[in-house]
Amino acid sequence: MNSGPRAWARLGVLALLWGSTFLWIKLALAGLSPVQVTLARCALGSLMLLVLALKARAPLPRGRAVRRHLLVAAFFCNALPFALFSLGEQTVGSGMAGVLNATTPLWSLLIGLAIGTERGLRPVRLGGLLLGFAGTVVIFSPWQQTGPVGWGALAILAAAASYAVGFAYMGRNLVATGIPTIALSSAQLVAATALTALTLPAGGLAPVHLAPETLLAVGVLGIFATGITFHLTYRIIADEGATNAATVGYLLPVVSVLLGAVVLHEPLSLRIAVGMAVVLTGVAMTRRRPRRALGTLRASAPA
Numbered sequence: 001m002n003s004g005p006r007a008w009a010r011l012g013v014l015a016l017l018w019g020s021t022f023l024w025i026k027l028a029l030a031g032l033s034p035v036q037v038t039l040a041r042c043a044l045g046s047l048m049l050l051v052l053a054l055k056a057r058a059p060l061p062r063g064r065a066v067r068r069h070l071l072v073a074a075f076f077c078n079a080l081p082f083a084l085f086s087l088g089e090q091t092v093g094s095g096m097a098g099v100l101n102a103t104t105p106l107w108s109l110l111i112g113l114a115i116g117t118e119r120g121l122r123p124v125r126l127g128g129l130l131l132g133f134a135g136t137v138v139i140f141s142p143w144q145q146t147g148p149v150g151w152g153a154l155a156i157l158a159a160a161a162s163y164a165v166g167f168a169y170m171g172r173n174l175v176a177t178g179i180p181t182i183a184l185s186s187a188q189l190v191a192a193t194a195l196t197a198l199t200l201p202a203g204g205l206a207p208v209h210l211a212p213e214t215l216l217a218v219g220v221l222g223i224f225a226t227g228i229t230f231h232l233t234y235r236i237i238a239d240e241g242a243t244n245a246a247t248v249g250y251l252l253p254v255v256s257v258l259l260g261a262v263v264l265h266e267p268l269s270l271r272i273a274v275g276m277a278v279v280l281t282g283v284a285m286t287r288r289r290p291r292r293a294l295g296t297l298r299a300s301a302p303a
Contacts, residue, residue: 044222098256
C-alpha cells in the first residue's frame with residue numbers, strides 16, 4: 001500500500017471535495033429548488049464521468065441484468081440521498097448535515113446484521129453502534145428541535161441510511177462483475193439523472209434564480225464534488241485499498257463543519273461538537289477488527 005505524500009495528498013483532496021458537498025448544496029439552494037439541485041448535480045457528474053470513461057475507452061455496461069442492478073443502485077446511492085440532502089439542508093446547516101452523514105457506517109452495520117452479512121457482533125462493535133446513534137441523538141436533540149429543522153435532520157439521516165442500502169446492494173450485485181469501475185459509476189449517474197428527471201413535476205419546474213454564486217456552487221457540486229469525487233474514490237480503492245479509502249469518512253464531518261463555520265458563519269455549538277466526537281468514536285469502534293483477523297490480513301497482503 002502506498003502511504004507516501006502523493007497518497008496522502010490525494011486522500012486530502014478527496015476529503016475536501018466530498019466534505020464540501022454540503023456547503024455547495026447550501027449555496028445552490030439559494031437559487032434552485034431541491035429537485036433542481038439534485039438533477040443538476042447528477043447531470044453534471046454523469047457528464048464528467050462519461051468524459052473520463054470515453055478517455056479510458058471503457059464502454060458503458062450492457063445487458064438487462066446489469067442495467068437493472070445499476071438502476072436500483074442509482075436510486076438508493078444517488079437519486080434518493082442526493083434529493084434528501086437537498087431537502088434537509090433547507091432547514092439544517094451544512095456542517096450538521098455532514099456530521100449526520102457520518103452515520104452511514106452505522107446504518108451499514110445494521111443492514112449487514114439484518115441480511116446476514118455481519119455475524120458474531122462483538123461487544124466492542126455493538127458498543128460502537130449504540131454509541132454512534134447516541135451521538136446522533138445528541139446532535140439531533142429532539143427535546144430541543146421541533147418543526148422544519150427536526151424534519152430536515154430526519155431527511156439527512158434517511159439519506160445516510162439510503163447510502164448504506166446502496167453500498168450493500170452494489171457490493172452484492174455490481175462490484176464483482178468485472179466491469180471497469182469508471183464505466184459502472186458513469187452508467188449509475190446517468191441512471192440517477194434519468195430517475196431525478198422524473199421528479200421534475202414535484203418542485204423541479206419552480207422559477208430559477210441563477211446568480212453567479214449559484215452557478216458556481218452547482219458547477220463545483222456536480223463536476224467536482226460528485227463526478228471527480230467518484231473517480232478519486234475508485235482510484236484510492238484500487239491503489240491503496242478500501243480501508244485507506246474509508247479513512248475519508250472520518251474527515252468529512254470535520255471538513256463540513258469547518259467550511260460551514262468559516263464560509264457560511266454557521267454556529268458551532270458545544271452540543272454539536274460533542275455529538276460529532278461521539279458519532280466518530282462510535283464509527284471507529286464499529287470498524288475495529290479482531291487482532292487475529294488483522295494478522296491474517298497482513299500475512300496475506302502482497303509484499
